[in-house]
Amino acid sequence: xxxxxxxxxxxxxxxxxxxxxxxxxxxxxxxxxxxxxxxxxxxxxxxxxxxxxxxxxxxxxxxxxxxxxxxxxxxxxxxxxxxxxxxxxxxxxxxxxxxxxxxxxxxxxxxxxxxxxxxxxxxxxxxxxxxxxxxxxxxxxxxxxxxxxxxxxxxxxxxxxxxxxxxxxxxxxxxxxxxxxxxxxxxxxxxxxxxxxxxxxxxxxxxxxxxxxxxxxxxxxxxxxxxxxxxxxxxxxxxxxxxxxxxxxxxxxxxxxxxxxxxxxxxxxxx
Amino acid sequence: xxxxxxxxxxxxxxxxxxxxxxxxxxxxxxxxxxxxxxxxxxxxxxxxxxxxxxxxxxxxxxxxxxxxxxxxxxxxxxxxxxxxxxxxxxxxxxxxxxxxxxxxxxxxxxxxxxxxxxxxxxxxxxxxxxxxxxxxxxxxxxxxxxxxxxxxxxxxxxxxxxxxxxxxxxxxxxxxxxxxxxxxxxxxxxxxxxxxxxxxxxxxxxxxxxxxxxxxxxxxxxxxxxxxxxxxxxxxxxxxxxxxxxxxxxxxxxxxxxxxxxxxxxxxxxxxxxxxx
Amino acid sequence: xxxxxxxxxxxxxxxxxxxxxxxxxxxxxxxxxxxxxxxxxxxxxxxxxxxxxxxxxxxxxxxxxxxxxxxxxxxxxxxxxxxxxxxxxxxxxxxxxxxxxxxxxxxxxxxxxxxxxxxxxxxxxxxxxxxxxxxxxxxxxxxxxxxxxxxxxxxxxxxxxxxxxxxxxxxxxxxxxxxxxxxxxxxxxxxxxxxxxxxxxxxxxxxxxxxxxxxxxxxxxxxxxxx
Numbered sequence: 001x002x003x004x005x006x007x008x009x010x011x012x013x014x015x016x017x018x019x020x021x022x023x024x025x026x027x028x029x030x031x032x033x034x035x036x037x038x039x040x041x042x043x044x045x046x047x048x049x050x051x052x053x054x055x056x057x058x059x060x061x062x063x064x065x066x067x068x069x070x071x072x073x074x075x076x077x078x079x080x081x082x083x084x085x086x087x088x089x090x091x092x093x094x095x096x097x098x099x100x101x102x103x104x105x106x107x108x109x110x111x112x113x114x115x116x117x118x119x120x121x122x123x124x125x126x127x128x129x130x131x132x133x134x135x136x137x138x139x140x141x142x143x144x145x146x147x148x149x150x151x152x153x154x155x156x157x158x159x160x161x162x163x164x165x166x167x168x169x170x171x172x173x174x175x176x177x178x179x180x181x182x183x184x185x186x187x188x189x190x191x192x193x194x195x196x197x198x199x200x201x202x203x204x205x206x207x208x209x210x211x212x213x214x215x216x217x218x219x220x221x222x223x224x225x226x227x228x229x230x231x232x233x234x235x236x237x238x239x240x241x242x243x244x245x246x247x248x249x250x251x252x253x254x255x256x257x258x259x260x261x262x263x264x265x266x267x268x269x270x271x
Numbered sequence: 272x273x274x275x276x277x278x279x280x281x282x283x284x285x286x287x288x289x290x291x292x293x294x295x296x297x298x299x300x301x302x303x304x305x306x307x308x309x310x311x312x313x314x315x316x317x318x319x320x321x322x323x324x325x326x327x328x329x330x331x332x333x334x335x336x337x338x339x340x341x342x343x344x345x346x347x348x349x350x351x352x353x354x355x356x357x358x359x360x361x362x363x364x365x366x367x368x369x370x371x372x373x374x375x376x377x378x379x380x381x382x383x384x385x386x387x388x389x390x391x392x393x394x395x396x397x398x399x400x401x402x403x404x405x406x407x408x409x410x411x412x413x414x415x416x417x418x419x420x421x422x423x424x425x426x427x428x429x430x431x432x433x434x435x436x437x438x439x440x441x442x443x444x445x446x447x448x449x450x451x452x453x454x455x456x457x458x459x460x461x462x463x464x465x466x467x468x469x470x471x472x473x474x475x476x477x478x479x480x481x482x483x484x485x486x487x488x489x490x491x492x493x494x495x496x497x498x499x500x501x502x503x504x505x506x507x508x509x510x511x512x513x514x515x516x517x518x519x520x521x522x523x524x525x526x527x528x529x530x531x532x533x534x535x536x537x538x539x540x541x542x543x544x545x546x547x548x
Numbered sequence: 549x550x551x552x553x554x555x556x557x558x559x560x561x562x563x564x565x566x567x568x569x570x571x572x573x574x575x576x577x578x579x580x581x582x583x584x585x586x587x588x589x590x591x592x593x594x595x596x597x598x599x600x601x602x603x604x605x606x607x608x609x610x611x612x613x614x615x616x617x618x619x620x621x622x623x624x625x626x627x628x629x630x631x632x633x634x635x636x637x638x639x640x641x642x643x644x645x646x647x648x649x650x651x652x653x654x655x656x657x658x659x660x661x662x663x664x665x666x667x668x669x670x671x672x673x674x675x676x677x678x679x680x681x682x683x684x685x686x687x688x689x690x691x692x693x694x695x696x697x698x699x700x701x702x703x704x705x706x707x708x709x710x711x712x713x714x715x716x717x718x719x720x721x722x723x724x725x726x727x728x729x730x731x732x733x734x735x736x737x738x739x740x741x742x743x744x745x746x747x748x749x750x751x752x753x754x755x756x757x758x759x760x761x762x763x764x765x766x767x768x769x770x771x772x773x774x775x
Contacts, residue, residue, distance in 0.1 A: 039413040039441040048726075057729045079735035087730045090439075094720055095727040098676070099668040101648065105742065112740045113661075113732035121740050146311060157731060173439045176311060176467045178509045202441055243442045246470065246514040246529070253533045259540055268518060325686050346694035354690040360719065361680065362687035364711035374708065378692025408715070422691060 001164035002069055003027040003050065003085060003196065009063035010049050019045040020220045023064075027165055027196045032187070034211035034228065035200040038241025041217040043200035047169040050198060051087035052078055079113070086158030088168040092150035092175075095157070096142050103145070103153055104129070104138040110161040128159040131193065132186050148179025152186055159190075166190070168199040172206060184210055208232055208245040216240055274461050275299040275322065275352065275430055279331035282317050282485075291317040293485035294331070301429065304452060304462045306472040308496075309482035310509045315465045318482070319434055322463070324348040350379055353428035357435040359412075359419035368394075368410075369403040371418060375426040393425035396451050398443075413444040420451065430461040437468045449475060470513040473497065473527040483508045493527045557629035565636035574643045582639040586631050593631065597624035647671045649745045661739045673717075681713045 003026070010020040020042050027033055027050075035043050048054035055062045056078045066073050068084050089095055100106040107128050111121040129135045132152045137145065142153060151171050158166060168187075172180040184206050191197055191210075201207050207214060207228070214231035216224035218240050224231055231237075235252070237244050244252070247268055254264045276299070282292040292314045299305060309315050320326040321333050324345040333340040335351050353375070356362060365371040372390045381389065394400045397417040402410065407418055416439065423431065436448045452475060456462045466472060472479055472493060479496040481489040481504070488504060489496055496505065497512035499520035505512060512520075512527075519526035524539060526532035569578045597620050604617025648668060655664040685695065688708045694701050 038443065040411045051730060053726055053730060057726055077734075078729050079732040082730055082732050087727075089723065089727060091723065094723045096724075097665075097669075097728060098672040098724070099648075099665055108742060110731040112742065113735050115738050115740050118740060118742065121742065154727075161732065176509075177469075177511065178310060238442075241442050243445075250515065250518065250529055250532065253529055254536065257533050257537045259533065259536045264518070264522075264536070268514075320686070323690055325689060344694065344696045345689045346692050346696065349690055349692040356683070356687045356690070358683070360716050361683045361712060362691075364684075364688075364708045364715075374688075375691040378694070408719075426691065 001029050001084075001196065003165045003198075004067045004070075005050060005064065006067070007064040008046075008049060008066070010045055010054060011061045012045075013059035013061075015060075018220055020049065023217075023220075023222045025050075025198075025215060025222070025225075027198050029164060029196050030191060030194045031213065032191045032197045032199065032211045034204075034207035034214045035198060035217065036202070036204060036207065036214060036237075036242045037217035039202075041241070042220040043217055044169050045220070046217065047087060047167045047198070047200055050165075050167045051085050052076070052081040053087060056081075082110070082163070083114075083161050084163050085165045085167060086155075086161065086163040088151070088154050088158060088166065088171055090170045090173045092147045092154065093143070095154040096150065098143075100142060102138065103134065103140050103142055106142045106153060107156045107160050110157055114161075124160045124162070128156040131159055131190065132156040133189070146179060147175045148182040151175065151179065151183050155183075155186060155190075159195075164194075165196045165198070168197065170200050170202065172201065172203060180206065202243070204232060204243060204245045205247075208247065216242065274301050274336065276334040277318075277321065277331065278334065280318075280321060280328055280333065281330035282314075282321065282326060283329045291485050292321070295485070295487060297480065297487070297490075299430065299461045299463060301461055302456050302459050303478060304456045304476050305464070305478045305480060306476040306493075307463060307465045307480045307482065308467060308469075308472060308508070308510060310467075312484075313482040313508060314485040315482055316434065317485075319354060319432055319465055322430070322432055323352040323354050346378070349375075349426065349428070351428055352430040352432060353423040353426045354432045355420050355423045355434060355436070357438060359415040362419055362422075363407045363415060366406055367404050368399060368407055368418060371407055372399075372422045372425050375422050379426055389425045389427055393421040396424060396447075396454060397421040398447050412439060413441045416440055417444060417447055420448070424451065424455075428460070430463065431455055433462070433464045433466075435466055436464055437466060437471050445471070467510065469497075469510060470515075473513045473516060481505070481508060481510075494525065497527050554626050554629055557626070557633045561629065561633045561636060565633065565640055568644075569636075569640055572640075572644050574640070577643055578636065578639050581643070582632065582635040585639060586635040590628055590631050593627045594624045597621075597627060652741065652743070653745050653747075655739075656741055656744050662733075665733075676720075677713060677717055680716055681709060684709055684712045684716070 005023060005025040008020055008023040009018055011018045023046065025033070035046065037043050045054065048058065049062065050066070052073065054060055073081060097106060097109050100109060104125060108121050108125045111124050116124075126135070129138060132155055134149065134152050134156060137149060137153070142150065145153065155166070171183050175183065180203070187197060187199065188210055199207070199211070211228050213226065214228050215222055216231060216237070223240065224234065224236070232245055233248050250268070251264065277295050277297045280292050280295040281290070283290050295314070295318065307315050307318065317326065321328065324340050324343060327341060335343070335348065340348060363371055365374060369390065372393055373386060376386050376389050394403065397420055399414065399417060399421055407415055410418065420433070420436070437445050440448065452462050452464070464476070476493060479489070479491065479493050480487055481496060488508070489501070495501070497516035502512070515529045515532040516527045519532050519535065522536065524532070524535035526535045565578070566575070569575045598616045599614050599620065601617055601620030601623055604615070604619040606618035607615055608618055608621065609616040651664045651667045654667075655661060688705070689695055693705050693708055695705055
């Protein structure tokens with residue numbers, strides 16, 4: 001299952017400037033692509049476009065072509081697209097529907113919208129809960145969960161519709177270290193299971209472990225893309241408003257000070 | 272004279288009966304930069320609200336410049352202790368950046384000249400000069416967070432408390448926050464930051480207060496907090512020392528920041544000098 | 549109401565309001581809430597009728613030129629009984645019905661899922677806004693907004709609190725709408741009903757019987773066949 005974005009340009013309704021310009025991206029099954037860039041570089045816009053919410057839900061002008069396994073999705077309504085591409089947001093609590101009393105009902109919200117028979121709804125819901133690892137929270141009140149747990153809930157809610165692709169806009173931005181760990185572990189498991197994930201993040205340390213490829217946005221353009229190690233080690237990152245992972249910073253600082261790579265490398269593996 | 276102190280501070284939330292603070296003794300001096308760390312539920316947020324009177328002690332007391340805060344209204348305490356909360360959108364109300372920044376000092380009754388100066392300075396420090404007439408909601412989330420910071424900076428309080436200043440911030444924003452904090456403590460202000468960013472702690476703070484279950488379990492330097500021997504202590508609060516500190520421990524040198532680590536390694540790598548013959 | 553005087557409303561109150569309230573265990577809440585609800589009307593009805601009942605003769609109390617009469621008092625009590633019956637019934641409904649149950653049932657009987665959603669979500673809005681208002685108040689007080697001063701000061705403090713509450717709530721609704729759309733909310737047609745409140749046969753029979761009885765009684769009253 002491949003999601004292809006070709007020559008994508010997007011302008012928000014009522015805006016003079018394009019938010020995205022000539023972006024090419026391909027998201028294949030089992031792959032995790034990290035999306036980085038300064039704030040306002042277009043990460044959120046790209047997530048909205050990839051999921052179909054832009055322009056379907058928010059208007060605006062979209063150029064270029066989006067295809068799933070080669071088929072153009074231009075004419076697909078949002079609910080059809082949501083079965084292929086799920087989108088998660090930064091704020092854990094805002095993604096809750098607020099009309100459900102338990103985590104189970106909340107995750108079932110998606111399948112329920114599709115008028116699926118009850119046992120299928122239940123099966124999909126339990127599947128999603130166990131993939132993400134929160135079956136023990138099934139009876140809990142969604143509003144009383146921690147930020148990290150709520151993000152896991154949001155992801156489970158998306159998975160219940162069975163999409164092969166997930167697009168996540170800074171899922172750990174508002175989480176503490178524990179919440180961040182919960183979410184990144186779940187994402188790693190998802191990728192292993194074959195889900196394709198496009199995740200925008202400021203935390204490059206998280207991406208270093210999680211993503212196989214990194215794409216860098218600058219003022220709406222894709223300026224760098226490639227294997228994770230290469231891109232994260234590129235010295236141009238800081239100019240582009242991206243903080244390299246701690247490991248990379250240390251290596252670069254050590255190299256600059258003339259310290260042998262060997263000594264540091266061993267310590268870095270253990271630390 | 273110490274700026275701010277808590278003595279045996281206890282806080283029990285009336286509704287739930289939760290003992291959020293269980294006997295906290297702290298002292299903050301002018302010019303200090305202190306990081307308060309701990310996981311959710313450790314009492315960090317409750318502590319912040321005691322520092323400016325939003326919450327009142329169940330037991331114990333909070334002393335501001337020697338006087339018990341209990342006798343002062345929140346509006347009065349706001350002259351001494353400025354608190355910047357985590358979510359700028361739960362604060363911003365004005366139609367322009369300028370009006371938003373003026374709100375604080377206006378409430379404190381500053382003169383027109385003082386007001387202008389304080390606002391200008393705050394905008395400069397947060398990099399928002401030139402955006403005075405813009406609607407805050409036209410700015411991105413990162414800039415709105417800086418706006419919230421500017422609006423409290425303009426109050427020129429002797430104590431500045433920041434609740435999660437780096438969460439949700441981008442690289443440029445974090446750099447700004449750093450320079451603001453360094454400038455503030457250089458000017459003799461007390462800066463207290465509640466944070467879970469351990470690298471930020473190592474780089475900027477001379478003192479770390481680690482909280483767990485409403486108590487202080489460590490009050491010392493970052494070196495002490497990130498010491499290998501204390502690894503379990505930190506882990507019990509679900510926190511981890513920054514990479515540089517962990518590598519330093521591995522390699523057997525003293526360091527908590529990347530810069531320190533690199534120079535420590537450089538020193539260790541140099542061949543021993545032979546004494547002149 | 550059809551059976552005049554005091555008997556009708558009192559019987560109604562006892563049978564249709566107090567007995568079910570006892571059974572549901574909400575009698576005390578019911579008494580308190582329905583009393584509060586009825587208070588304004590009851591107070592004015594009482595005053596007007598006790599003192600100004602036309603044809604009242606048996607004097608009870610004289611306040612200057614105004615006289616309270618026994619006939620007036622009797623009539624006022626009748627009115628009070630009717631008011632209590634009505635407010636009691638309304639309060640009983642409110643106290644014994646869970647919004648979620650009501651909405652699910654309505655959806656089962658055919659209202660649009662989107663309307664059902666709005667009905668359910670509206671209940672949530674108030675606690676969420678209260679929480680938001682409390683956080684915003686904290687932030688504004690931290691910037692010197694005086695909420696403990698004189699009345700005028702407190703009034704002028706409304707804008708810095710109400711403004712962000714409303715703006716923030718609207719912004720949150722916009723974000724939430726996107727998240728919901730991403731989960732198929734805008735798909736036209738019915739939704740799966742995960743569960744439905746139990747509706748036993750006798751309950752349905754009783755409901756229909758009540759509706760028919762009401763209709764019948766109104767007809768009887770209007771055509772004058774029953775005093």
